[in-house]
Amino acid sequence: MRTQVAIVGAGPAGLLLGALLHKSGIDAVIVEQRSADYVLARIRAGVLEETTVGLLEQAGCVQRLHAEGLPHDGTELAFDGRLHRVDFKALTGKRVTVYGQTEVTRDLMDARLAAGLETVYEAQEVTVHGFDGPTPEVRYRKDGAAHVLRCDFIAGCDGYHGVTRASVPASAITTFEKVYPFGWLGILADVPPARDELVYANHERGFALCSQRSRTRSRYYVQCALDDKVERWTDDAFWDELRRRLPDEVAQAVATGPSIEKSIAPLRSFVAEPMRFGRLFLAGDAAHIVPPTGAKGLNLAASDVGYLAQALCEFYRDRSEAAIDAYSTRCLSRVWKAERFSWWFTSLTHRFPDTGDFGRKMQHAELDYLVGSEAASRVLAENYVGLPMGH
Ligand code: FAD
Ligand code: PHB
Secondary structure (H helix, E strand, C coil): CECCEEEECCCHHHHHHHHHHHHCCCCEEEECCCCHHHHHHCCCCCEECHHHHHHHHHCCCCHHHHHHCEEECEEEEEECCEEEEEEHHHHHCCCEEECCHHHHHHHHHHHHHHCCCCEECCCEEEEEECCCCCCCEEEEEECCEEEEEECCEEEECCCCCCCCHHHCCHHHCEEEEEEEEEEEEEEEECCCCCCCCCEEECCCCCCEEEEECCCCCEEEEEEECCCCCHHHCCHHHHHHHHHHCCCHHHHCCCCCCCEEEEEEEEEEEEEEECCEECCEEECHHHCEECCHHHCCHHHHHHHHHHHHHHHHHHHHHHCCCHHHHHHHHHHHHHHHHHHHHHHHHHHHHCCCCCCHHHHHHHHHHHHHHHHHCHHHHHHHHHHHHCCCCCC
């Protein structure tokens, strides 16, 4: 089998890249190790920047997003039992859209199916070869048979645990990592959200986040210990802990109900440099991870593949390698800004086991400064709503 671009991984990065390439007349095959249902069952991000919505628009996948996505003009910060609103729209002129990663993935999958584009699900033993030369290939097994997919380029969109980054010689790659001493326990439930907008809460007992997927479906998180287990948390225990960490007016508005999903995610910051190795490009979680506090993971995955699609388009259309050569630098400039913001917002809102009372006082002083200063609020808002693609 032969294609122009072999994409490894059918998460949001791989699917969006496939859609953007298709719009430019570039042929791509996606090879994914899981089933489509498995990919759709993973509950992850929920907040889309305008830039991400723009890329989905370019990919022709925004009909449902525009109908069902919830535009949010701001967010709320809770600390010391009080609520403070940060008005994104007034401070930056921009808003974000609340629309789940599952829905983005479903829309991209449906569009791919409707266009008759090839995705190989449940591919086993996926490996990548020859990307340091002119004839790269992706090999895999499916239903017991061995397959070889020859291509001009490989896009590594296979997430943090994928095979593409791991196939780069150690001498060619540098990684930077910080593992946080806690995780997030998340719950999804068919109950109306407590507030119209998201609430990020700093509390003595630990961080809590009120998020949502629709007017009838809520997503809540509480900071938990790294070695905590989902099985230890009944739904009632979760709702009690969540409410303890929220100001009274929010806690009283939390509607409870049975969970549809409950999971624990560890928090990590990670960057691999560079993001291009000959004819292999890394994109999304394959190249970098941010703690979810800044809601940047999915948005970075989208901007990476936005740059990559543009670079590949210029290669095929203009025979120019300039954008391909610039890919890694352009992405990494954006990635490090998001890493800084996500690390800072995590540091400001979570309980750290080793910073003690002084650390907590500093968090409160900084939160006070943040909500009291228009300039400081604007910096938070600018980072949260994200940068345009030119940056
Ligand atoms: P992924 O979504 O990880 O997709 C990679 C795909 O590659 C997967 O389908 C995988 O099955 C496939 N794959 C892996 N290995 C191989 C292989 N060897 N061969 C073929 N295919 C392979 N971000 C937020 O903004 N907010 C959140 O609340 C949030 N929660 C998260 C919770 C968890 C548990 C995780 C892991 C991430 C979370 N994120 C969150 C981050 C966000 O979901 C990711 O940044 C986003 O999914 C990145 O998309 P991606 O396509 O790069 O990677
Ligand atoms: C989510 O809805 O899952 C979500 C929203 C905002 C975040 C992280 C997760 O910062």
